[in-house]
Amino acid sequence: MRTKIEEMGKEEIKKGLEALGVGPGDKFLVHSSLKMMGWVNGGANSVIDVLMSLVTSSGTIMMPAFTLPPVEIFDPESTPTTLGTIAENFRKREGTVRSLHPTHSVAVWGKDSENFSNLHLDSTALGVGSPVHGLIEAQGDILLLGVGHWANSAIHVAEALAEVPYLDIPYSEEYEKSLAVRTVDGTIREVPPKENPGCSVNFVAAEPPLKRAGLLKYQRVGNALFQRVDSRGMISLLSEMLNVTPDALLCSWDLCPFCPRARAVISTKN
Numbered sequence: 001m002r003t004k005i006e007e008m009g010k011e012e013i014k015k016g017l018e019a020l021g022v023g024p025g026d027k028f029l030v031h032s033s034l035k036m037m038g039w040v041n042g043g044a045n046s047v048i049d050v051l052m053s054l055v056t057s058s059g060t061i062m063m064p065a066f067t068l069p070p071v072e073i074f075d076p077e078s079t080p081t082t083l084g085t086i087a088e089n090f091r092k093r094e095g096t097v098r099s100l101h102p103t104h105s106v107a108v109w110g111k112d113s114e115n116f117s118n119l120h121l122d123s124t125a126l127g128v129g130s131p132v133h134g135l136i137e138a139q140g141d142i143l144l145l146g147v148g149h150w151a152n153s154a155i156h157v158a159e160a161l162a163e164v165p166y167l168d169i170p171y172s173e174e175y176e177k178s179l180a181v182r183t184v185d186g187t188i189r190e191v192p193p194k195e196n197p198g199c200s201v202n203f204v205a206a207e208p209p210l211k212r213a214g215l216l217k218y219q220r221v222g223n224a225l226f227q228r229v230d231s232r233g234m235i236s237l238l239s240e241m242l243n244v245t246p247d248a249l250l251c252s253w254d255l256c257p258f259c260p261r262a263r264a265v266i267s268t269k270n
Helices: 010-019 043-055 085-092 113-122 131-137 155-162 201-212 231-244 259-269
Strands: 027-032 060-064 106-110 141-145 179-182 188-191 216-221 224-229
Touching: 010 043, 010 216, 027 043, 027 131, 043 060, 043 085, 043 106, 060 085, 060 113, 060 131, 085 106, 106 113, 106 131, 113 131, 131 155, 131 231, 141 231, 155 231, 201 216, 201 231
Parallel strands: 027 060, 027 141
Antiparallel strands: 060 106, 141 224, 179 188, 216 224
16 A cells, blocks of 8 residues: 655754754754655755754754765766765755765865865765764764665764774775865865775664664654764764674675675684
8 A cells, every 4th residue: 555645845844853953053964865755845955944944054064975986086066966866955055065075075064164074185984083073073963864874874983983894995896996086276186095985784783772772863754754863872882882793784785795895804803
């Protein structure tokens, strides 16, 4: 039996986010899927408008603006993100700054947006010192709007902090070489393949322990589930879990280009 697709507008989205405690001055890493929300009156821009109006310019909104797979030369101004309509519309918004990473750039709006973006100049994609890590250290939380933890890129920060044995394995052959970035002045900079994030399919395994620890808040909005994640608590819990069980977040798909190789590395370390 087909489920009725509920229409939602800005008011429904606002009420849902307010129920999760979203307000002025907050900092959030936002992962989203417009498709999973159902019919949204005004589309992606309605979601962005509500987020900005609630957080205000005294807060910070960060969205992943990843480009996967990599392109020949990444240009922060013109290279689109491959993470959906909301993220693509957000990166184009006036006042939004995009970081200079060839595959895992982020778009940031609000207070200290330049500072967070600039963290990618001297850090890995999603590791220690990256923009995502910086937002978490600055008391920022995570919002998952219509997506599950398979989209929660901040979990890669926990892998880096736990120094999992597979940290330096490139996801696939496309990520084994240095990648080119066009800087603001038009020069080309090479970014070496260091700590490229691996597979996130089994990041859903993080949800049960996070839920048990009281680190998640849920709110149903139309057809979508919105989640707020306590990011500091998540990083602490998952880092400890990975120190004990390094393969806890790897998937079991035999054809995965990453996880079987990651398990092989773990087995050689034991």
